[in-house]
Amino acid sequence: MSNNLDKAEINYQGKTSQFNIIKSSEGANAIDISGLRDKTGLITYDPGFQCSSAYKSKITHIDGQKGILRYRGIPIEELAEKSSFVETAFLLIYGYLPTNDQLNLFSNRLTEHSILHEDMKNFISYIQQHAHPMPILSTMVSTLSIFYSDVFDLEAREEKISDFDVNIVRLISKIRTIAAFAYKKSCGEPFVYPRHDLSYCANFLNMMFSSPVKPYAIDDEVVKILNAVLILHADHGQNCSTSTVRLVGSSQVNLFSAVCAGICALWGPLHGGANQKVIEMLADITKSGKSIQKIIDEAKDKNQPFRLMGFGHRVYKTYDPRAKMIKKICIDFLNKKSIADPILETALKLEEAALKDDYFIEKRLYPNVDFYSGIVYRALGIPTNMFTVMFAIGRLPGWIAHWKEMNETIPHKIGRPSQIYLGDGLKHFIPMDERKILI
Ligand SMILES: CC(C)(COP(=O)(O)OP(=O)(O)OC[C@H]1O[C@@H](n2cnc3c(N)ncnc32)[C@H](O)[C@@H]1OP(=O)(O)O)[C@@H](O)C(=O)NCCC(=O)NCCS
Structure with missing residues (x-):
């Protein structure tokens, strides 16, 4: 694929097709591939939509490298x-x-x-x-x-x-x-x-x-x-x-x-369910007295499903700016009210250990919005099973x-992602008494 400032080209099976570049006001520009199938017969594959934009939006700007929201x-x-x-x-x-x-x-x-x-x-x-x-x-x-x-x-x-x-x-x-x-x-x-x-x-x-x-x-x-x-x-x-x-x-x-x-x-x-899971994880560590290093090791172990809840983000490859604010709000409030929350102590130790660990440094995993929000909610008296509800109230606007x-966008297109079919080719219906058990 080659590109100049406002066009990108795809060479496929000896044919070159051109695609417009859509400029964003901030952040990455995009290739408009809406005519890709017609021009090349190809579709794109992007699990988790890591590189695909389905919409143009004027609402929120995020810079995941610089930690801007x-x-x-x-x-x-x-x-x-x-x-x-x-x-x-x-x-x-x-x-x-x-x-x-x-x-x-x-x-x-x-x-x-x-x-x-x-x-x-x-x-x-x-x-x-x-x-x-x-x-x-x-x-x-x-x-x-x-x-x-x-x-x-x-x-x-x-x-x-x-x-x-x-x-x-x-x-x-x-x-x-x-x-x-x-x-x-x-x-x-x-x-x-x-x-x-x-x-x-x-x-x-x-x-x-x-x-x-x-x-x-x-x-x-x-x-x-x-x-x-x-x-x-x-x-x-x-x-x-x-x-x-x-x-x-x-x-x-x-x-x-x-x-x-x-x-x-x-x-x-x-x-959003991570905020409840974070508190459950922190409460478990605090209560069991498990060593912080053991938790970090478990989170790194690919043979275990466990992940450090409240860490990592698809977009942020630096400290999540929301987490930075919530951590400060949390510490200031607990200090002001003279509340000693042992779970905050555990969270601070866990964060410190993770941010020094090569695995977390290499993968650029930092605390996200959910790491400290539950501790604030606890301090406000909100019970754990309401944490994700709080997130929903906040996210509603x-x-x-x-x-x-x-x-309000015209034309208004119904969402309908493509798929890459990997199933069987043409097969015919088999009457019940002729079917074999498939394991
Ligand atoms: C948020 C999250 C889903 C982002 O997922 P993603 O962008 O698809 O990133 P991936 O799951 O591919 O993670 C990238 C790598 O970091 C690792 N990783 C990501 N988050 C991790 C965590 N919290 N603990 C341990 N390892 C983690 C992954 O195992 C993966 O490793 P690999 O490249 O060796 O396979 C993921 O970081 C996560 O599961 N975090 C914990 C849940 C959480 O806090 N969610 C709230 C988000 S606001």
Whole structure:
């Protein structure tokens, strides 16, 4: 393959075909291979989509070599320090920082849509008590399309906004109510309704921790930290769950169904489920007294399935900037509250040992967003089985932003990857009594 500045050439079977280069505003340019099959008869093979872009996007820039992450051009460090989760959600979805009036309107809409339909509440109350909150979350988000499926949406007409925008606020608002109800269900406590006088994060904390016998005292410091941690999770380009939302949404299914698919993708331990696995791993090391070196050796041993959870990333080949921020938030908060968490001690020792180890250095494996986030959640009182739910609440604005961007892209193409078929050639049906047992 040869290339000049705006074309690339592929020589195959004596024929040279040219392909346009698409320039990115930052980061790697791309070869537009959309005509590859017609021109050459070839398709591409790229397991895990390591070198393939399916979309053009203006939402988030990541530089995995330099450890840079920006939402709509703004560094996450600035947003985590100066913005609120609701403001960052607006930024990601609509592409610009809101004015005071726009932010108030958006926040008020979130407040107004926070309550769940009583039938949804009843639905949650029938779910088996010890169910993990992640499948409750995905089920209930999917259920929103039962309750809000009208083509002519009355609430949207009353508020004079599009069906599209009303569903965005419904989802961002109700996800925290669903999440808190899922938690209350898992511990057998009564549901606590959202309150119109509380901000987004304070409302969530109150629904989680208030009870008829003990009201929850809202701590501004805790609210601030929750805002920052959610901001740091709010988008991350074409990760597994966001690509899932785009792929499912490309069939033009409704927002709730596409996000439900994203939540399911997030739950896996190689993605958002890693934050729960990290704490379980750290708690196990802390409790068992296993040596740090033994853990590192196990993670390097290719004969064992064990990996150091919260380490490594497809994109970052340096310290994940989100992990850097969360680690600082975590240490500052624990110090301020004089909380001595032995799990933090284990995490710090493990990180130090891994970053000195040749295997981790060679493969450029650093702590990712999940390594310290669970320790912060613990300090905020959030139970381990809710960690991935917290990730889902944080990632929701990113999913919505990508879904919106995709729906506004013309032409809108349904997602449909190719495959390389390696199965049998033509075979004929064998009647049952003539079949042999195949082992
Ligand atoms: C995040 C992750 C899935 C990225 O996967 P990926 O980009 O496909 O990278 P690979 O799985 O191919 O890893 C590259 C190499 O590093 C090794 N590696 C990656 N992460 C590792 C970890 N956490 N512990 C030990 N080895 C690891 C792999 O075994 C592989 O080694 P090899 O080249 O000798 O086969 C992977 O790093 C991982 O499983 N991390 C632990 C789970 C986690 O924290 N997930 C949250 C992500 S935010």
